[in-house]
Amino acid sequence: MKEIRIHGRGGQGAVTAAVLLADAAFNDGLYSQAFPSFGSERMGAPVQSFVRVDNDIIRRRDQVYTPDYLIIQDYTLLSAINVLYGLKEDGLCLIDSEKTPEEFDLDTKAKVVTVPATRIAREVIGRPIQNTTLVGALAGATGLISVEAIKNSVKNRFPGAIGEKNAEAVQVAYDMLKGGR
Amino acid sequence: MRKFIEGSMAVAEAVKLCRPHVISAYPITPQTHIVEHLSQMVADGEVNAQFINVESEFGAASVVLGASAAGGRAFSATTSQGLLLMGEVIFNIAGLRLPVVITVANRSISAPINIWNDHSDAMAIRDAGWIMLFAEDNQEAHDMHLQAYKIGETPEISLPVMINMDGFILTHAFEGVDVISQEEADSFLPPFKPAVHLDVKNPVTMGVLAEPQWYMEARCRMQEALYESRPVIKQAARDFKGKFGRWYGDVIDTYRIDGAETVFVAMGSLIGTLKDAVDDLRGKGEKVGLLKIRCFRPFPGQEIAEALKNTRRVAIMEKAFSLGASGILGDEIKAALYATPYRPEISTFFIGLGGRDIPKSSIVNVYNQVKAKQQNNVFVDLKTELVK
Amino acid sequence: MARPIGTYSKPGSSKANKTGSWRTEKPVFLHDKCTDCRICVIVCPDGIIFGADKIYDPDYDYCKGCGICAKECPVDDIKMVPEVR
Numbered sequence: 001m002k003e004i005r006i007h008g009r010g011g012q013g014a015v016t017a018a019v020l021l022a023d024a025a026f027n028d029g030l031y032s033q034a035f036p037s038f039g040s041e042r043m044g045a046p047v048q049s050f051v052r053v054d055n056d057i058i059r060r061r062d063q064v065y066t067p068d069y070l071i072i073q074d075y076t077l078l079s080a081i082n083v084l085y086g087l088k089e090d091g092l093c094l095i096d097s098e099k100t101p102e103e104f105d106l107d108t109k110a111k112v113v114t115v116p117a118t119r120i121a122r123e124v125i126g127r128p129i130q131n132t133t134l135v136g137a138l139a140g141a142t143g144l145i146s147v148e149a150i151k152n153s154v155k156n157r158f159p160g161a162i163g164e165k166n167a168e169a170v171q172v173a174y175d176m177l178k179g180g181r
Numbered sequence: 182m183r184k185f186i187e188g189s190m191a192v193a194e195a196v197k198l199c200r201p202h203v204i205s206a207y208p209i210t211p212q213t214h215i216v217e218h219l220s221q222m223v224a225d226g227e228v229n230a231q232f233i234n235v236e237s238e239f240g241a242a243s244v245v246l247g248a249s250a251a252g253g254r255a256f257s258a259t260t261s262q263g264l265l266l267m268g269e270v271i272f273n274i275a276g277l278r279l280p281v282v283i284t285v286a287n288r289s290i291s292a293p294i295n296i297w298n299d300h301s302d303a304m305a306i307r308d309a310g311w312i313m314l315f316a317e318d319n320q321e322a323h324d325m326h327l328q329a330y331k332i333g334e335t336p337e338i339s340l341p342v343m344i345n346m347d348g349f350i351l352t353h354a355f356e357g358v359d360v361i362s363q364e365e366a367d368s369f370l371p372p373f374k375p376a377v378h379l380d381v382k383n384p385v386t387m388g389v390l391a392e393p394q395w396y397m398e399a400r401c402r403m404q405e406a407l408y409e410s411r412p413v414i415k416q417a418a419r420d421f422k423g424k425f426g427r428w429y430g431d432v433i434d435t436y437r438i439d440g441a442e443t444v445f446v447a448m449g450s451l452i453g454t455l456k457d458a459v460d461d462l463r464g465k466g467e468k469v470g471l472l473k474i475r476c477f478r479p480f481p482g483q484e485i486a487e488a489l490k491n492t493r494r495v496a497i498m499e500k501a502f503s504l505g506a507s508g509i510l511g512d513e514i515k516a517a518l519y520a521t522p523y524r525p526e527i528s529t530f531f532i533g534l535g536g537r538d539i540p541k542s543s544i545v546n547v548y549n550q551v552k553a554k555q556q557n558n559v560f561v562d563l564k565t566e567l568v569k
Numbered sequence: 570m571a572r573p574i575g576t577y578s579k580p581g582s583s584k585a586n587k588t589g590s591w592r593t594e595k596p597v598f599l600h601d602k603c604t605d606c607r608i609c610v611i612v613c614p615d616g617i618i619f620g621a622d623k624i625y626d627p628d629y630d631y632c633k634g635c636g637i638c639a640k641e642c643p644v645d646d647i648k649m650v651p652e653v654r
Contacts, residue, residue: 044591059453
């Protein structure tokens with residue numbers, strides 16, 4: 001089982017990102033589960049969402065305490081709350097940032113990867129909403145889910161031109177992180 | 182067809198399959214998505230029902246009462262304060278023996294205000310006379326709706342059914358669900374044919390005054406009908422398995438209970454995490470199993486006692502309790518065992534109140550506590566510094 | 570004697586919540602053509618623009634980057650720039 005925890009702020013689409021990841025895994029023929037951290041929704045408040053992916057049926061429903069992969073949508077959360085808790089040593093932490101992983105100097109043995117997702121989203125989608133871009137980046141960095149499945153999930157979720165643009169941003173981020181960065 | 186959908190959508194799809202005539206509800210977190218989906222389906226013409234917007238949950242419950250009395254298949258959904266606001270009508274629906282189905286997206290009760298999951302809402306109206314089922318996952322919640330109408334509309338039962346599914350934990354979780362086809366649903370659930378309904382051509386009065394000479398008899402018949410519903414609930418589960426191949430237990434279910442010295446007891450979505458915890462503990466050589474209560478009303482005391490007869494210790498995990506008294510499941514299970522020679526050591530725990538997450542590690546802690554000594558009404562993961 | 574837990578809360582909790590981290594765009598006050606009209610001070614929905622004598626600035630701890638000040642400034646003396654993260 002692979003467990004993913006996404007840290008973002010209300011309005012950044014952390015829940016949608018989790019659903020897209022799990023939906024794509026489902027379409028890849030895996031068992032998957034996605035759920036939010038169930039806050040009272042406020043724009044900007046720290047939020048979490050969770051994904052589990054497995055070859056077998058998933059029964060547990062507790063939150064993700066020892067993630068294999070972390071997605072940090074807003075790096076200011078790194079100083080606000082302990083987003084790294086429980087991250088596995090052989091895991092991966094993906095951060096939306098223009099900075100290099102070294103600049104963050106995070107207290108973890110896990111691999112830290114950065115991707116300028118907000119910039120990609122601004123350039124490709126035309127809006128600074130980077131949740132789909134980060135999903136593509138995670139697929140590229142981990143190979144957990146196929147990029148085709150993610151693009152299909154994105155296009156199903158957002159029909160029309162906006163879906164096409166989001167799928168393009170997924171591909172850009174995927175290509176950027178595929179094979180390491 | 183297997184679809185990746187939200188728990189609320191799994192419910193809406195199931196309600197659609199039941200071909201309701203009337204849906205009425207008032208939005209309240211975390212029930213909202215269920216009725217949003219249904220409202221959309223009605224607006225899109227996918228469901229040939231009247232969706233009646235109301236001013237409150239009291240109105241919603243009153244609408245489905247009236248619709249069912251008029252011979253229609255009626256559905257509503259609510260939670261928490263909404264269920265409490267329905268309260269008076271909830272008792273009347275049962276007393277009138279109307280087979281309404283209501284889905285409760287279980288949530289805590291105020292004050293303090295809390296929108297998250299526990300079982301306080303369902304437990305607060307447990308004496309209303311409804312059949313009360315608890316779903317373990319979204320597939321079971323989906324499937325349970327077809328079973329619910331079948332059970333409630335059985336002429337000799339004629340009782341409303343409340344489907345409980347944990348708010349947020351299930352309603353807002355996305356996972357794969359086998360959505361039943363309309364054809365299959367129709368072959369499982371026949372149309373509702375009430376013995377008596379409100380009809381201008383054959384007038385009757387519903388909601389009558391029962392004088393002291395026969396009120397007690399009416400309540401006695403309700404009590405009997407609830408007990409008689411147990412074999413009907415079991416049959417519906419068996420029929421469902423025969424048709425669709427899926428089984429979640431009938432009134433109870435057991436998991437790795439053979440040879441178990443310690444057995445967890447719980448209801449709802451906690452069962453999934455408990456199964457994983459049981460597997461982990463079994464893997465370490467611990468003799469542990471699980472008893473799931475699927476039907477809380479009528480209370481399956483005999484079935485529970487029978488399932489626990491060879492067990493040394495029982496750990497009951499409750500998402501609600503009776504303030505000023507004790508754990509509700511705990512007391513009822515103890516009462517059920519009192520009628521038998523079986524005397525396992527019973528420990529009771531309050532867990533996950535107001536949406537506090539229940540990590541697998543907390544379950545393992547509970548197990549270790551129970552193994553060390555018997556525990557009474559322990560609040561699991563309580564922040565003791567806040568209650569000094 | 571305090572009331573029991575869960576029955577009351579004290580005022581001022583929004584001060585602790587530094588909402589400035591929500592920004593994706595940031596208003597930069599150019600201090601060039603300002604006429605002291607104070608429209609930015611009035612329209613800011615969070616009430617966090619302070620100053621006097623043609624020098625006004627937002628409190629970035631709480632500015633969410635909504636851009637209303639920049640839109641309403643009659644002399645275009647406020648510029649929205651991307652918040653680089």
